Amino acid sequence: MAIDFVARGQDLELKGIRKEFPGFVAVDNLDLKIPAGEFFALLGPSGCGKTTTLRMIAGLESPTQGEILLGGKDIAGMKPHERPVNTVFQNYALFPHMSVLENVAFGIRQRKVAEPLPMAQQALAMVELEHLAQRRPQQLSGGQQQRVALARALVNRPSLLLLDEPLGALDLKLRRQMQIELKAIQMEVGLTFLHVTHDQEEAMDMADTVAVMNNGHIEQLGAPEALYERPKTAFVAKFLGQSNIFIGKVAESNSETTSIDFNGKKITGLTSRSEKHTGKIAIGVRPEKTNFHEEEPAATSGLNILGPGEITDIRFTGVSNQYQIDIPDVGEITVFAQNVGRSPVIELGAKVFVSWKVEHSFGLADLPSGAEEAE
Amino acid sequence: MAFVAFGSQAPTKDQNPTKGGRVALWLLLPGLFYLALFFITPLISLIITSLKQPSLSGGIGRYDLGVEFGNYAYAITQYAPQIFRSFSFALLATVLALAISYPIAYFIAVRARDRPLLKGILLTLVVAPFFISFLLRTFAWKQIFSNDSLIVNLLKDVGIFGSDSYIIGTNFAVVFGLVYNFIPFMTLPIYANLDRLDLRLVEAGSDLYASPARTFRKITFPLSMPGIISGTLLTFIPISGDYVVASRDFLGGPDTAMIGNVVEANFLRIQDYPTASALSVMLMATIVVLVSAYVKRSGTDDLL
Numbered sequence: 001m002a003i004d005f006v007a008r009g010q011d012l013e014l015k016g017i018r019k020e021f022p023g024f025v026a027v028d029n030l031d032l033k034i035p036a037g038e039f040f041a042l043l044g045p046s047g048c049g050k051t052t053t054l055r056m057i058a059g060l061e062s063p064t065q066g067e068i069l070l071g072g073k074d075i076a077g078m079k080p081h082e083r084p085v086n087t088v089f090q091n092y093a094l095f096p097h098m099s100v101l102e103n104v105a106f107g108i109r110q111r112k113v114a115e116p117l118p119m120a121q122q123a124l125a126m127v128e129l130e131h132l133a134q135r136r137p138q139q140l141s142g143g144q145q146q147r148v149a150l151a152r153a154l155v156n157r158p159s160l161l162l163l164d165e166p167l168g169a170l171d172l173k174l175r176r177q178m179q180i181e182l183k184a185i186q187m188e189v190g191l192t193f194l195h196v197t198h199d200q201e202e203a204m205d206m207a208d209t210v211a212v213m214n215n216g217h218i219e220q221l222g223a224p225e226a227l228y229e230r231p232k233t234a235f236v237a238k239f240l241g242q243s244n245i246f247i248g249k250v251a252e253s254n255s256e257t258t259s260i261d262f263n264g265k266k267i268t269g270l271t272s273r274s275e276k277h278t279g280k281i282a283i284g285v286r287p288e289k290t291n292f293h294e295e296e297p298a299a300t301s302g303l304n305i306l307g308p309g310e311i312t313d314i315r316f317t318g319v320s321n322q323y324q325i326d327i328p329d330v331g332e333i334t335v336f337a338q339n340v341g342r343s344p345v346i347e348l349g350a351k352v353f354v355s356w357k358v359e360h361s362f363g364l365a366d367l368p369s370g371a372e373e374a375e
Numbered sequence: 376m377a378f379v380a381f382g383s384q385a386p387t388k389d390q391n392p393t394k395g396g397r398v399a400l401w402l403l404l405p406g407l408f409y410l411a412l413f414f415i416t417p418l419i420s421l422i423i424t425s426l427k428q429p430s431l432s433g434g435i436g437r438y439d440l441g442v443e444f445g446n447y448a449y450a451i452t453q454y455a456p457q458i459f460r461s462f463s464f465a466l467l468a469t470v471l472a473l474a475i476s477y478p479i480a481y482f483i484a485v486r487a488r489d490r491p492l493l494k495g496i497l498l499t500l501v502v503a504p505f506f507i508s509f510l511l512r513t514f515a516w517k518q519i520f521s522n523d524s525l526i527v528n529l530l531k532d533v534g535i536f537g538s539d540s541y542i543i544g545t546n547f548a549v550v551f552g553l554v555y556n557f558i559p560f561m562t563l564p565i566y567a568n569l570d571r572l573d574l575r576l577v578e579a580g581s582d583l584y585a586s587p588a589r590t591f592r593k594i595t596f597p598l599s600m601p602g603i604i605s606g607t608l609l610t611f612i613p614i615s616g617d618y619v620v621a622s623r624d625f626l627g628g629p630d631t632a633m634i635g636n637v638v639e640a641n642f643l644r645i646q647d648y649p650t651a652s653a654l655s656v657m658l659m660a661t662i663v664v665l666v667s668a669y670v671k672r673s674g675t676d677d678l679l
Contacts, residue, residue, distance in 0.1 A: 059581075060582070079581070079586075080581040080582055085582075087579070089575055089582075093573070093579035094579075096576075097598055106583050106585070106593075107583035107584050110585045111584055156584070
């Protein structure tokens with residue numbers, strides 16, 4: 001078997017990948033390029049095709065059409081055991097009839113490495129589990145099993161490591177800890193990681209690049225900050241964090257700003273932060289970028305002001321307070337205020353105005369689903 | 376500890392552990408009573424009979440209480456070929472049944488997993504022979520293999536068989552009949568095991584560079600050991616004592632008698648009860664020893 005051990009990860013490129021299952025299309029004409037050594041996250045809700053994409057790269061499903069290039073070589077026709085790719089499975093899939101050490105040594109044994117056990121020991125040491133080498137997987141805790149699964153994949157030094165929601169079964173605290181460890185290990189080994197998850201915090205926290213997937217295609221791809229600050233579609237704006245979205249016809253657009261007429265109110269964003277400048281468009285703002293005021297703020301050109309409205313719900317989440325404000329002719333607006341102890345004391349039913357800076361608006365390329373039929 | 380669950384306050388652990396235990400004992404009573412009446416009593420009776428000596432007053436089938444170990448020596452010397460044949464046939468038939476059943480069970484449990492209709496049909500086909508009496512089925516094979524049957528004539532026509540060749544009464548016919556009758560007992564436990572096989576483990580194997588053949592050898596097969604062990608036990612034990620297939624009334628002949636046939640002859644025809652009992656006791660003891668050695672060696676507890 002000619003599988004090369006590589007010192008570093010390799011580029012992965014998907015070209016026009018399509019996967020049909022009887023009755024539906026799971027992945028539709030997907031193009032993706034992941035540079036070597038990058039931590040890449042595929043983020044999306046369940047059923048968006050992200051796991052199918054990962055399984056096609058691993059060879060567990062074959063694409064209906066398209067190319068999968070790893071280090072420039074098409075691997076779409078190769079059997080899973082011939083691909084220099086390893087997977088950390090969602091439920092770890094550790095072999096219950098083997099010791100932890102034998103589990104980790106499994107891959108390198110198949111590749112006829114001279115001394116598999118010392119290598120497996122080393123890999124276990126990397127995840128700090130060498131003292132449990134002789135245990136059975138089912139004697140370990142979830143977090144430990146997760147680390148064994150990681151060691152079992154990493155010991156092979158794959159060109160590409162696939163992670164299929166590997167932290168999904170862990171509790172929140174362990175999850176955050178494993179995220180940090182996983183990122184540290186990736187930096188250390190320098191391999192290409194492709195991480196599939198539905199947890200947006202996890203994706204943004206760990207990945208260099210995040211691709212948001214929906215309905216079998218990629219909605220938007222970029223660095224986590226870019227995706228968050230500048231979502232381009234309504235799906236991304238709502239799936240990655242929360243957004244207040246306003247839909248209206250463009251009333252005015254120049255090189256600086258673009259404004260829409262939203263039920264008679266003017267909402268403005270920067271032209272450079274808007275995907276579309278004509279017709280009916282959607283402008284959004286993140287809840288933490290908005291403020292509320294008990295007195296109407298002085299109208300200036302750099303500020304969007306809505307109100308007055310009534311506070312209908314207050315939720316205390318620890319680091320911030322989340323307010324729902326119902327403004328006549330506008331609807332519900334969500335405002336997050338940091339819990340720093342100096343925000344004005346506001347009670348349910350209080351009348352307030354909401355404002356945000358024009359440069360915090362973002363203009364979307366599409367309208368939220370259902371918005372078009374609404375009128 | 377599972378008994379505790381029968382107590383009224385199962386979740387609170389250290390309420391009164393002996394109380395739960397007592398309830399469990401009461402629940403066990405009917406089973407223990409049944410075992411004592413229908414297993415222990417006949418077993419003791421069998422051992423006593425195996426040590427009896429011929430009655431001084433004479434008469435066929437009349438024996439007095441005694442401690443005659445010579446009955447065992449007699450049974451061994453007299454019936455050594457049948458004893459040996461029983462275990463050889465049982466071993467051979469078990470191995471063949473396993474070789475035939477495993478692929479069937481694998482196909483139904485793994486390949487047909489996502490096709491419930493196909494799975495149902497195949498399982499029904501495996502179980503279907505049970506709907507017809509075991510005796511009738513064996514007798515049907517006697518017809519199929521009889522001297523003037525289509526098969527025997529065909530074999531003669533193509534020259535594989537000489538004009539005086541036959542099937543009924545040969546070792547082949549007996550082993551064939553045994554394998555045929557016991558295939559469902561082998562297939563079902565293996566199926567039940569493979570049906571629970573986590574296919575993600577198989578995927579993990581192929582992801583870790585193991586070819587399909589190696590994945591089978593290193594993962595699927597070892598994980599199916601509990602099924603194989605139950606299947607082989609359910610086949611080997613009854614075959615060792617089987618007396619229908621090898622009898623002259625069915626597929627056997629004068630040279631194919633197994634222990635079961637000898638026991639039957641001694642009990643019912645010759646009325647030599649001590650020898651028949653001694654043979655039965657030895658058959659049971661041998662099976663217990665063989666089976667415990669087998670189960671111990673296969674180390675099933677590792678898999679559970």
